[in-house]
Amino acid sequence: MTSDSPTAQVGTRNTRQKAAVLNLLQDNPQFCSAQQVHVQLVNSGEGIGLTTVYRILQALAGAGLVDVLRTDTEQLYRHCSPTHHHHLVCRSCSRTVEIEDRAVEQWAAQAAAEHGFREVTHTVEVFGICAECG
């Protein structure tokens, strides 16, 4: 049975805070940090703690509803399409393109199988300088 509540996809209960984070992300196509999300919510009148923002973002990431981009110093979050994909990120301006390819999935699965590994997951990030910055 699928959930009809907007926030039920993460955790077991619907809370004001989950809805607020989710709404903010859906309205914003940019990557933003947990701290930025927190400040924006507080400024817009939402009562929410920084810890809670971190936890909700983490849960959303685990559920595949947001992308996580780990920079050297911090982690950035962005609402994303729910299908499996990877990122092509500009080192200069952070412009991001979602990319997908079966070949990589198969390569990862096969490499793992050859060494007797099961329950395989993988992380892939591609970085470069985009055309506009180049």
Place this chain on the structure above:
Amino acid sequence: MTSDSPTAQVGTRNTRQKAAVLNLLQDNPQFCSAQQVHVQLVNSGEGIGLTTVYRILQALAGAGLVDVLRTDTEQLYRHCSPTHHHHLVCRSCSRTVEIEDRAVEQWAAQAAAEHGFREVTHTVEVFGICAECG
């Protein structure tokens, strides 16, 4: 001109601390954290600060002499072969296999080129449960 001093590959000077970190890593095939490296060195009588350990490990990683594995909470370091490769890591026991494949490199380069990106780099990690833990 190539360096003949064991630690000259990182930075411009040979110090006791660099040699100590390098020796420890070469004797240890496992991934370990900066903090673990620090504790082990101090316990074995080396006078060295935690900050310095972090900096040396960072420099070694930049020079390609050690692998960095970013987990959720910390970064792990391990001495590695100097050729480009990726990792297959057991989620349970952290056993690690170095894997390599041209297909992934080419895929990344091509995906980037299609979107007009230059100077492409990529990070790839594969996780699973190894045969012994499975």
Place this chain on the structure above:
DNA sequence: CGCTAATTTGCAATGGTTTTCATTAAGAGG
């Protein structure tokens, strides 16, 4: 050797994230 310049070191302070634990509140069942 001893002097000097410049890198390296390490403590302390900072930044970002996670954990702990007492409190709050969601929501199921009277």
Place this chain on the structure above:
DNA sequence: CCTCTTAATGAAAACCATTGCAAATTAGCG
């Protein structure tokens, strides 16, 4: 509605990693 159970919240503490800056160390040179 009211109550009860349990998950979620949030303030403070803990944690990992980085940065600023003064002191110590290295290595080149007289």
